[in-house]
Amino acid sequence: MSWPEHGAMPDALMKQLNQIRQDQPMDFSVNTNPLGPPDELYYNLPKWVLLSTQYSEPSLQTIKQAISEALNVKPDQVLPGNGGAELIYAAARLFQQKKVILIEPTFTEYRKALEANQAFIVPIYVSESSEWKWSFEHIKIYLENADGVWICNPNNPTGKAADHSELMKLLEYCKMKQKTLVVDEAFYDFQQEPFPFLTYTKNEYPVVQLRSLTKMFTIPGLRAGYMVASENVTHQLNQFFPPWNVNIVAEKAMSSVLHQKQFVEHTVSFISQERDRIKKELDHHTSFYIFTADVNFFLLCHRDFRDTKKLLVFLAENNIHARHTYHFPMLEGKYIRLAVRTKPENDYLINTLLRWNDEC
Structure with missing residues (x-):
């Protein structure tokens, strides 16, 4: 077995962690926009598919x-x-x-x-x-x-x-x-x-x-x-x-x-607010440290231990997929990468990490 090379590889991650994949996991290893595509894209996609002939x-x-x-x-x-x-x-x-x-x-x-x-x-x-x-x-x-x-x-x-x-x-x-x-x-x-x-x-x-x-x-x-x-x-x-x-x-x-300027601006504002909220909650109430970031994902480490495999397993058991860092020089599994997701998903992540902090 080996660690998956990229995020968004849930089956490979679960196999490496010796876990059974649950239905509809919250995939914090995926660093795409949590708000999804613009409405215009959804609306037009069916007619564009017809052009594939x-x-x-x-x-x-x-x-x-x-x-x-x-x-x-x-x-x-x-x-x-x-x-x-x-x-x-x-x-x-x-x-x-x-x-x-x-x-x-x-x-x-x-x-x-x-x-x-x-x-x-x-x-x-x-x-x-x-x-x-x-x-x-x-x-x-x-x-x-x-x-x-x-x-x-x-x-x-x-x-x-x-x-x-x-x-x-x-x-x-x-x-x-x-x-x-x-x-x-x-x-x-x-x-x-x-x-x-x-x-x-x-x-x-x-x-x-x-x-x-x-x-x-x-x-x-x-x-x-x-x-x-x-x-x-x-x-x-x-x-x-x-x-x-x-x-x-x-x-x-x-x-x-x-030309989706308004969509981009709304996304940037949402991501910034949620990223700051996650950092504030976890920095103040846990032994985790969140590194400041400029985008829709961030690195997290624990102040007292540096091998994150047990944390990755705990998150997986709670239906959260995180991005491991074992393949990256200077990171080498001591950190995990987490995306900013929707507000309910972010709330669930915060509460799950608070439980880890209390139980482990």
């Missing part, structure tokens, strides 16, 4: 145009993708047999994609003592002899966004030294004050932005995302994307959600 455009020009207009960039700066994973593996080709800085702990698919391209990975580790944040001065030491750097901002699994001042230093250095900066912004929309990478991508900074529509709009099964970069980069990578790589239903869904 047709081919989407091989070159996806219509959706490229829609994304470019929403972001105010050139269509040739956009590459739509079959979810974030396809974009990650495409961007990794930029570092084929090259040296790249990777900030750890982070999403494990980055390393896999880079290794598949024989990249020489130089890991830089952040820790609990720095609240999981990196500094430019630390990166700079290693970046001088590397071809680029790969970051996740906000980062998964820590939930932390880098300081804007550090990002600015990194951007300016990458432009001056012509180092490639790949930034995965899968959780961009959940931030209250996101860093405006797009401004710099438009102005010829060597930035490659990866964005997923899966998380905010709760459409992981449709696989929808896009890359924004210079025309030189998109031209270089476009040859590795097969025609029709985004299906017609996903294409329609992407066009629909690009």
Whole structure:
């Protein structure tokens, strides 16, 4: 048996914990929007499914145009993708047999994609003592002899966004030294004050932005995302994307959600309030510590013990699935990642953890 590689793998998690999966578990390992997709998406989905008898455009020009207009960039700066994973593996080709800085702990698919391209990975580790944040001065030491750097901002699994001042230093250095900066912004929309990478991508900074529509709009099964970069980069990578790589239903869904500003704002407000409420309740009344986060999930650890398997089992026995961290360097099972869910689900989580605190 082995730990599941990702969240949202309930059967694998239950098998590893030697538990029987219950009906309708509360899956706090899933970091999509707890409010679900926008109403417009639900309303239109049946008629979009009827279009699946047709081919989407091989070159996806219509959706490229829609994304470019929403972001105010050139269509040739956009590459739509079959979810974030396809974009990650495409961007990794930029570092084929090259040296790249990777900030750890982070999403494990980055390393896999880079290794598949024989990249020489130089890991830089952040820790609990720095609240999981990196500094430019630390990166700079290693970046001088590397071809680029790969970051996740906000980062998964820590939930932390880098300081804007550090990002600015990194951007300016990458432009001056012509180092490639790949930034995965899968959780961009959940931030209250996101860093405006797009401004710099438009102005010829060597930035490659990866964005997923899966998380905010709760459409992981449709696989929808896009890359924004210079025309030189998109031209270089476009040859590795097969025609029709985004299906017609996903294409329609992407066009629909690009202008859901009110939905996004409502989600951000809800997530922020619930995340703060969970932290306040557990920090004040238990031996758990909740790390501050900028998105819809957070790390939790216990102040007195650091192997979380017993806690994962207890939660599973109470029909709660949490995200283990045994695969992540610097985390190594000492923490669990929990998503912010609906208010009733969050209440149940709080009460369950309060019981653990009293009983264990």
